[in-house]
Amino acid sequence: MKHLYRQLKKIEALKRAPVKKMADSKKTTTSWWEKVPAFYSTGMKVFFAFLFLLLVVHAAYELFRYDLIIRPFETPFNLTRQEGYSGTVVAYRLQDYMNQKREELKRSSVPGVKGVAAIQLTELQRRPEIDVPAIGLSLNAIIYQLRRMLGIKQRRVSGDIVVREGKLYLTVRITKKPAITFPPGEVKNPEPVIKQAAEYVLKTLEPLTFGLNYCTNNKKELLTSLIKEIQQSQHDEKKALVLTLEGCLFKNMEKYEAAINKLDQALQDESLENDSLRAVILYLKGETLLEEDKPTLAIEEYEKALELYPNNGVIYAQLAEALIKSKKTKKGLEEYEKASKKDPDNPWLYTAWGYQLAELKEFKAADEKFKKAVTVAPNYALAYANWGDVLLKKRNEYRAATEKYEQAVKLDPSVAWVYGNWGVALVKLGEDEKALAKFEKSLDLKSTDWVYNHFEGVFRSLKKPELFAQYEGVALKQKRTSSYYKAFEYVLQRVKKPELFAKYEDAVAIKQQRASYYEKWGTVLASLKQYEAAITKYQKALEMNPTEGFYHYKLANALVELGKHESEAGKDEQARLKYEQARVNYEKAVQLKLPKRSLVWAYSGWGEALVGLKLFPEALAKYEEALNLKHRMHALFYNKLMKALRQFDKQEYFAQYQPLIERSKSNILKSRYYYRWGRTVAKRNQHRDAITQYKKALDTNPKHVWSRIMLGHELIQVQESTEALTECETLLELTQASSDNTKAAVHALCGLAQIALNQREAGTKNCQKALELSENEDWAYWCLGDVLVMQNQPEQAVKQYEAAVDIKPENAFYRYKWGQALAQLKQYDAAITQFEKAIELDKNGEIGKQSQAEIEALKDEKSTITDSPLQEPSPDTQKVTPSSTEEEEDS
Numbered sequence: 001m002k003h004l005y006r007q008l009k010k011i012e013a014l015k016r017a018p019v020k021k022m023a024d025s026k027k028t029t030t031s032w033w034e035k036v037p038a039f040y041s042t043g044m045k046v047f048f049a050f051l052f053l054l055l056v057v058h059a060a061y062e063l064f065r066y067d068l069i070i071r072p073f074e075t076p077f078n079l080t081r082q083e084g085y086s087g088t089v090v091a092y093r094l095q096d097y098m099n100q101k102r103e104e105l106k107r108s109s110v111p112g113v114k115g116v117a118a119i120q121l122t123e124l125q126r127r128p129e130i131d132v133p134a135i136g137l138s139l140n141a142i143i144y145q146l147r148r149m150l151g152i153k154q155r156r157v158s159g160d161i162v163v164r165e166g167k168l169y170l171t172v173r174i175t176k177k178p179a180i181t182f183p184p185g186e187v188k189n190p191e192p193v194i195k196q197a198a199e200y201v202l203k204t205l206e207p208l209t210f211g212l213n214y215c216t217n218n219k220k221e222l223l224t225s226l227i228k229e230i231q232q233s234q235h236d237e238k239k240a241l242v243l244t245l246e247g248c249l250f251k252n253m254e255k256y257e258a259a260i261n262k263l264d265q266a267l268q269d270e271s272l273e274n275d276s277l278r279a280v281i282l283y284l285k286g287e288t289l290l291e292e293d294k295p296t297l298a299i300e301e302y303e304k305a306l307e308l309y310p311n312n313g314v315i316y317a318q319l320a321e322a323l324i325k326s327k328k329t330k331k332g333l334e335e336y337e338k339a340s341k342k343d344p345d346n347p348w349l350y351t352a353w354g355y356q357l358a359e360l361k362e363f364k365a366a367d368e369k370f371k372k373a374v375t376v377a378p379n380y381a382l383a384y385a386n387w388g389d390v391l392l393k394k395r396n397e398y399r400a401a402t403e404k405y406e407q408a409v410k411l412d413p414s415v416a417w418v419y420g421n422w423g424v425a426l427v428k429l430g431e432d433e434k435a436l437a438k439f440e441k442s443l444d445l446k447s448t449d450w451v452y453n454h455f456e457g458v459f460r461s462l463k464k465p466e467l468f469a470q471y472e473g474v475a476l477k478q479k480r481t482s483s484y485y486k487a488f489e490y491v492l493q494r495v496k497k498p499e500l501f502a503k504y505e506d507a508v509a510i511k512q513q514r515a516s517y518y519e520k521w522g523t524v525l526a527s528l529k530q531y532e533a534a535i536t537k538y539q540k541a542l543e544m545n546p547t548e549g550f551y552h553y554k555l556a557n558a559l560v561e562l563g564k565h566e567s568e569a570g571k572d573e574q575a576r577l578k579y580e581q582a583r584v585n586y587e588k589a590v591q592l593k594l595p596k597r598s599l600v601w602a603y604s605g606w607g608e609a610l611v612g613l614k615l616f617p618e619a620l621a622k623y624e625e626a627l628n629l630k631h632r633m634h635a636l637f638y639n640k641l642m643k644a645l646r647q648f649d650k651q652e653y654f655a656q657y658q659p660l661i662e663r664s665k666s667n668i669l670k671s672r673y674y675y676r677w678g679r680t681v682a683k684r685n686q687h688r689d690a691i692t693q694y695k696k697a698l699d700t701n702p703k704h705v706w707s708r709i710m711l712g713h714e715l716i717q718v719q720e721s722t723e724a725l726t727e728c729e730t731l732l733e734l735t736q737a738s739s740d741n742t743k744a745a746v747h748a749l750c751g752l753a754q755i756a757l758n759q760r761e762a763g764t765k766n767c768q769k770a771l772e773l774s775e776n777e778d779w780a781y782w783c784l785g786d787v788l789v790m791q792n793q794p795e796q797a798v799k800q801y802e803a804a805v806d807i808k809p810e811n812a813f814y815r816y817k818w819g820q821a822l823a824q825l826k827q828y829d830a831a832i833t834q835f836e837k838a839i840e841l842d843k844n845g846e847i848g849k850q851s852q853a854e855i856e857a858l859k860d861e862k863s864t865i866t867d868s869p870l871q872e873p874s875p876d877t878q879k880v881t882p883s884s885t886e887e888e889e890d891s
Helices: 002-065 077-083 087-107 111-119 139-150 191-205 207-216 220-234 239-252 256-268 275-291 295-308 313-325 329-342 347-359 363-376 381-394 398-411 416-428 432-445 449-462 465-477 481-494 498-512 515-527 531-544 549-568 572-591 596-612 616-628 634-648 651-656 658-662 667-682 687-700 705-717 721-734 740-756 760-773 778-790 794-807 812-824 828-841 846-861 886-890
Strands: 068-070 155-164 167-174
Touching: 068 087, 077 155, 087 191, 087 207, 167 191, 191 207, 207 220, 207 239, 207 275, 220 239, 239 256, 239 275, 256 275, 275 295, 275 313, 295 313, 313 329, 313 347, 329 347, 347 363, 347 381, 363 381, 381 398, 381 416, 398 416, 416 432, 416 449, 432 449, 515 531, 515 549, 531 549, 549 572, 549 596, 572 596, 596 616, 667 687, 667 705, 687 705, 705 721, 705 740, 721 740, 740 760, 740 778, 760 778, 778 794, 778 812, 794 812, 812 828, 812 846, 828 846
Parallel strands: 068 155
Antiparallel strands: 155 167
């Protein structure tokens, strides 16, 4: 029974179980529906709380976000309605031009400087806000009120535009700066004025941007001016910046120690609160040390800069360059690898890497890096430009280089040096006229000496003065003295247009009012042989700077040249005055301590002036001074000394200057010296001394033909005709390639020697051969005349001697021989006339004495006929020189 009872209990329990479960389920469903409103309410509260939090965070962010606010400008209603320039539009245009100018400054930097711009955050830090007015209660209005309540002061740019008398005047106001009104512009085109205002605002608020550009582009004058402006306006708060820019200025001046001192002071200055400026200072310090060839110290500075900007690829690139210069090439290349991981999208990193690999002659790897640079930044012009430089300078692949430069200028047409190098590549390819166009474009963008020098070189090489009309503007734009002068020196010599002179004088001398310009202008005129005009310019330069020795030197040169021209024109007194004034100016020039290069020429010119004044001993002393300075043009000064010795014609001076001549390394010069010495003593009938000097000349230069010819002549004078004939045989071999005049002199000499040795037939043939070669060979007529006298044909002999006199009417010996032949023909009066001429030409010489004796004899025998044969003059009377010119003898 108990078992049955338990079974019944279980059955009853099973029957009641579903009913309870259903009841529990119903109760649970009711509970969840009651919770949904609660969950919704809680969710909305959280959502609005989160939204409010975002608003607060955004407001706080906006509160401190901008440190420059550009407020809409006040503009006239008509300007807004007719031209569309509302105050907000003007503010936005101002902002746009500021950004454009900033980018322009970065682009105009040379390749290595791009890195400086890359690590520099501008002083504004972020894009300035345009304070656009709103209606009602806006977030900007709330933030503005909060800033006022919290005392947060921001720099503001505002202003107004006023139209007066058809002109537009724009005034700009910057917080804590005086208002400035710009020169008026056109009402219908306010853009130029807005652009000018944008540059002013940027320069005022971001002097570092301008300063670094001036620094890296080596614009010393602009950088100095900017430093002064900052010092005057905001010296205390910008002291670190001023010190930084001063350091950069000293670096460009290669005063590296002073630069390092300034940069160190900048790092320690209390006003340095900006890490970006600190990084720039460290970067510049590294560059200074690298330029000073101290790569190890530069590495330390770059590493410090990397602590501030650990992900900047540009600093890594400079660090790598310093390591490579420290002969740690492997480590340097590792730094490039590290940089590419930390800053993989920096195109300058790959550009610098490629250039460095090219320096290491790893051209294939370099090409890969350049390709990577243009892959990362397809519009990065500097990658193509530097790639072109490698092809031009490292690989001599000029055509490929021009292709890279062309791509570079398509992307950025404002980089001057790219056009310059493009022009160099075109010159290498022989495309000079295309190169001129590239150089012109480069100079338009930025005036640089190296580009102008290339431009001038190509211009000269083309030798096409007609191109000057096309490129005249290029020359006129160059205000540097050297390049300006070089262009006109070439052009004026060929074009010779008076209006070009006026342009040069107006653009350079008058406006600039600098003595150096007048000196250069005078040099141009002197090069055109317009010495009087040149003298005027030099005198103007001396009025401005009377203590400049170089100007005295140039004036003296022009005076000497003018003196030469006046002397040639027979204006001896005017020439003497010019030489005298030149002498004074040369003396002043030397006293004012000229540089050695000019001093040696001053002594040389001084010598010429003294020669013009016939002060030969003093002239020789000045030439000696020039030679003692051991200038590379010493041969020229020796020649001038020789010329003075020849004009002075004093035997004692040849002996005095012999040690100076022996010091020369030129055997040709020594030969000419002894030759000239021989000629001088020969004129005094010192034949043995003359023979000695001619032999010395031949010892130093055996091929000096005229030394050997004159030696033969002197040997005939001392009746050593056999030795003279030996010299003639040598001369016949030496003169096979000589001029006909020289060959004629040799044959005549041989004829004279043979006649003296009684070889009349051979002598006659040689003399006739001499006349075939040159109708003006007086020795040949002398030779034939003597033969005819020996053959008792005085009438024919007279014709030969007369022909010799026609060639050299001042030769006393030929007059004497002519007189003897006339006397033999019993033409006593005519003979006496020739003897008297001979006496006039050789008053104190042996020929003059012999002629006087002949006259006395003829007067005694004038009424009688004598059959006595003609007597040859003694050897001492046969003083004859060949018909050839001095220049040919010296050649």
